[in-house]
Amino acid sequence: MSSSDRLTGLDASFLHLERDGAHMHVAATMIFDGPSPDFEEFKQHLEGRLHLVPRFRQKLRFVPLDQGRPVWVDDPHLNLDYHVRHTALPAPGDEAQLRTFAARVFSQGLDRSKPLWEMWIVDGLADDRFAIVSKSHHCLVDGVSGVDITTVLFDAEPEPAAVDDPPQWIPRPEPSELQLLGSALTERVTVPAEFARGVRALIRRPAQALGAVRHAIGATGSFAGRGLSAPESPLNVDIGPHRRFAWVRADLADLRRIKDVYGGTVNDVVLTVVSGALGRHLRSLGHDTDGLTLKAMVPVSIRTPEQHGSLGNQVTAMMAPLPVWCEDPIERLGIVRRAMGNLKQSKQAVGANLLAEMTDFAPPTIVSQAARLQPRQRFFNLVVTNVPGPQFPLYVLGRQLRDIFPMVPLARRQAVCVGIMSYDGGINFGLVGDYEGLPTLGGLAGDLNDELENLAALTPTVGGNGSTPHEPARSTSTS
Secondary structure, eight states: OOGGGBOOHHHHHHHHTOOTTOOOEEEEEEEEESSOOOHHHHHHHHHTTGGGSGGGGEEEEOOGGGOSOOEEEEOTTOOHHHHEEEEEOOTTOOHHHHHHHHHHHHHSOOOTTSOSEEEEEEEEETTTEEEEEEEEETTTBOHHHHHHHHHHHSBSSSSOOOOOOOOOOOOOOOOOHHHHHHHHHHHHHHHHHHHHHHHHHHHHSHHHHHHHHHHHHHHHHHHHHHHTTOOOOTTOOOOOSOEEEEEEEEEHHHHHHHHHHHOSOHHHHHHHHHHHHHHHHHHHTTOOOTTOOEEEEEEEEOOOGGGTTOOBOOEEEEEEEEOTTOOOHHHHHHHHHHHHHHHHHSSHHHHHHHHHHHTTTSOHHHHHHHHHTGGGOOSOSEEEEEEEOOSSOOEETTEEEEEEEEEOOOOTTOOEEEEEEEETTEEEEEEEEETTTOTTHHHHHHHHHHHHHHHHHHSBOTTSSSBOOOOOOEEEEOO
16 A cells, blocks of 8 residues: 555545535536447446546545544456446436436445446437436545546547557455554654654744744634634525435636626636525525625635646635625626635635645544534535536547536535536536425526526627627526
8 A cells, every 4th residue: 555545634534524414425417419328338438448547446445443544445346337327217308307317316325335436327318318427426536637537538539539458457455454554553653754854944944934834824714714704594404315406507608708898707707696696596585685695615726737637636715705695796796806806815725725734634533523523613605616627529439528517515504505617618507405405496596597697698798888699598407
């Protein structure tokens, strides 16, 4: 076992957070043109590329007595028939049925004794289409590296790219319980040596080191202070294991036009429409939103270009204010744009990253206990994550991918989250809601649709006076 096979503190935290129905896997529902490929042919296609993502052939082993973070080991019993599954929608095979199926798949936890991923081929989708529903545990992959895996498993041209014959895979022998414990204790002994190097550097360069310490303390304080201020809301209730799923399609060009006219970023526009949709929906349910600003946890990738294609999580977070009280979309965009600009100038994202890195040095038992305290704290009201996808079409065995809708896990006492992913000129919103905690998820998708249309209609063409014609956003949800 090498140190690279051991989970980082951040990755391990997703395992500790997975309790009482709050599953910590990420997923995507992908819609393709054309008839589905032959199932055996698809499995062979996948198996021929599996060596490019070796973590998908590994499983987790847990260290006895919780004396170290879990490690990835080769699974000698890997069975693609378990991980790659085949199903079909009944007639008429509409998108509502697909969303219901995807929500049910997403509601089921992954078996920790096996590699932590599943892939479903779904036949029978109307209009000569099929779908793939794929899910992986969050400790295995974050959103940005997930995009990289997609580009590895799929092709950028209709004709499948030739792949060299994969090397024969001979799984490494599984370590025994004693070996797992010994490896963890050995690593623990080596950590003080690294700490000693830091102490020596502090003695040699006290002024520079002291400045770095002040910066770190300020950064973590900024993050923690802001994170603890999330208000009470109807979105923060006890949740169960079952999920609803809704989605909204939009045109990425519309969002870019809006940010070009009013400034900021596409992500600012995304947060603006999400804020508006939440406010509109809460008011429709009779809730007072006067003065209410929700907090969204916005993951920010810190993956370097050299790290693209590697698995595991390379993310930090920012706590973004969502001014749901503001009903004017242009005013709301200005508020969000200024607030996000101020956050980027602050130390908050740096602080979140430092807090995540600190878990690498915390004993696993402490990390586990800290995770159990999460329901008692309200650091944020919901997660809003925006992942940039490839801006070119992808194919599987010659079939073009038309849509990809992300599915993001719910944290405990958080009944909704919003995943956003751009792909080939479009931008799709995937809304995951707790089945009992947010039975009106379809209505929230409709409100998001309306907010997208309103903001686009109010935005003039860059350099002109009229509105730019655009395809209306379309919202859909589980039945």
